[in-house]
Amino acid sequence: MCAGVLAPPGVAMQGPLPPRSDPGQGGLRATSVALALTGHATEGDRSGARGVSPERAEVSRGAGWARDGESRMKVKRRRVALASWAVLGVVLMLAESVVRLSRFALARIAEGLEPSEWAALVGTTLFMGYVEGYRAFSRSFGPRVVARSFELARAPALLHVVFAPLYAMSLLGDSRKQMARSWALVAGIVAIVLVVRQLPPTWRCIVDAAVAFSLAWGIVVICSLWVSRLRNELAGEPVPGEQRSSNRPPRS
DSSP, rough: OHHHHHHHHHHOOOOOOOOOOOHHHHHHHHHHHHHHHHHHHOOOHHHHHHHHHHHHHHHHHHHHHHHHHHHHHHHHHHHHHHHHHHHHHHHHHHHHHHHHHHHHHHHHHOOOOHHHHHHHHHHHHHIIIIIIIIIIIIIIIIHHHHHHHHHHSSSOOOOHHHHHHHTTTTTTSOOOHHHHHHHHHHHHHHHHHHHHSOOOHHHHHHHHHHHHHHHHHHHHHHHHHHHHHHHHHHHHHHTTTTOOOOOSSSOO
16 A cells, blocks of 8 residues: 555556565675685685584584694605615614624634734724724715615605615615615625635634624614604604705616
């Protein structure tokens, strides 16, 4: 009735007027769209625009972070296991040599040595400790073994994983120049062993004791470097002076 009174004369009503929208809902919807377009919408705004409560969005995001954390931890454990296999293989080879050389040296020392022989034993041990223990193991061989072990863990190949100790010692999977040096060193050690076996028992005992001392030094160096690197890997911290991965095709 009121509509008929308000309508102009001679104009028929076309039906009921469309319902008026709620200004509050329209403003909220417009604000959400504007925030989404400008990139300033928060997770709660986006969730509200999608019809998802902020609480559920927070729970979903937390579950995603948990899955990512578990995946990263699995990768770290795999890397640590592969690197540990390489380091353990090298340490076991050195330990076997230490036990074998020490057995003969200690048996001969127990029989008694002359003062000149004791002096030769101390001098030879100090010399081998500096040359082979400090200069070779502490400054070159030990750091390279640990670094290449973790490089292998980051980019493992089946052949390198099976022979991981050889890979760590640069006898496999390195540049031709470095592998030639490593194999030449192995050949030199074998030659020295054959020569030492021809020495009289007392002098062979002196040399064996000095070599066993330097090899034991090397075991301590490698294990300490491995523990330090292991802590950095598990904590996700950058390794100071980390070498670039050498797990690449050897240079000609």
